[in-house]
Amino acid sequence: MSPAMRGKFLQSALAALAATAVLVAGSATSAQKAPAPKAAAQKKEPSPYLADRLRTDGFLQGGAQYRAQHAQAQWENLAQEDGAVCREALKAAGIKFTSLADRKAPDTKGCGIPHGVMVSQGPTGIRYSPPLVVDCSLAATLPKVEAILQEEAERHLGGPISRVGNLGTYSCRSVRGWAQRISQHALGNAMDFSSFQPKRGRAVTVMRDYVRGGEAPEKPEERFLRAIYQRLWSESGLTRVLGPDWDAAHRDHLHLDRGRRGWRFP
Numbered sequence: 149m150s151p152a153m154r155g156k157f158l159q160s161a162l163a164a165l166a167a168t169a170v171l172v173a174g175s176a177t178s179a180q181k182a183p184a185p186k187a188a189a190q191k192k193e194p195s196p197y198l199a200d201r202l203r204t205d206g207f208l209q210g211g212a213q214y215r216a217q218h219a220q221a222q223w224e225n226l227a228q229e230d231g232a233v234c235r236e237a238l239k240a241a242g243i244k245f246t247s248l249a250d251r252k253a254p255d256t257k258g259c260g261i262p263h264g265v266m267v268s269q270g271p272t273g274i275r276y277s278p279p280l281v282v283d284c285s286l287a288a289t290l291p292k293v294e295a296i297l298q299e300e301a302e303r304h305l306g307g308p309i310s311r312v313g314n315l316g317t318y319s320c321r322s323v324r325g326w327a328q329r330i331s332q333h334a335l336g337n338a339m340d341f342s343s344f345q346p347k348r349g350r351a352v353t354v355m356r357d358y359v360r361g362g363e364a365p366e367k368p369e370e371r372f373l374r375a376i377y378q379r380l381w382s383e384s385g386l387t388r389v390l391g392p393d394w395d396a397a398h399r400d401h402l403h404l405d406r407g408r409r410g411w412r413f414p
């Protein structure tokens with residue numbers, strides 16, 4: 149390399165180094181400035197969807213106030229139903245029940261059943277033990293719920309279901325692990341079904357016979373549970389059907405409720 153060429157080479161190498169330095173400095177500058185556009189974006193109006201999410205997710209910072217608002221919205225969802233019309237519908241469907249006193253408002257914890265009924269036997273003759281203590285509007289889903297149970301029992305178990313065991317219905321509490329969300333059980337708006345006894349043969353239990361979503365059910369009892377789980381979700385008019393796939397707290401029952409979705413603060 150001639151001295152002249154070496155000089156040019158050094159010059160271009162230095163220029164390249166300088167350019168790199170500018171790039172590094174540039175990226176450092178933009179990194180330092182990064183929060184600015186973020187802050188500007190936060191000032192923009194959130195979309196209606198995001199605004200709703202921010203309000204409903206306010207429980208992350210809130211607490212008692214959020215729970216009270218959530219409980220009130222869920223209460224109003226049930227209280228707006230006409231109890232007398234609903235109970236007539238239960239009678240017409242052949243459901244055996246006794247009526248509990250109506251409540252005009254929830255108690256101080258946000259609990260209570262607006263139009264309570266105690267159901268001992270459903271429209272297809274299924275006995276519930278213990279009896280279901282629920283809001284009439286939830287009991288009104290039993291014709292569809294039992295139709296699904298009986299169709300799938302005939303298909304997989306060779307006969308109808310005569311008894312459904314449950315782990316309780318009414319319970320004044322929050323959702324397990326979500327202290328700021330009132331449980332639908334606190335409003336008589338949920339049932340936990342744990343076992344299904346056919347007229348002949350052994351009882352099907354969620355604890356023993358439920359096969360997780362990713363696996364193929366093989367035994368008749370497993371196919372029965374898979375079928376009712378899927379059909380209760382899509383056909384029964386319930387809002388939620390949660391089982392062992394949901395979390396460990398549901399390993400031994402199917403939770404069925406009619407809780408209000410997408411509720412908003414006034």
Ligand SMILES: [Zn+2]
Nearest residue numbers: 338339340403
């Ligand atoms: Zn439950």
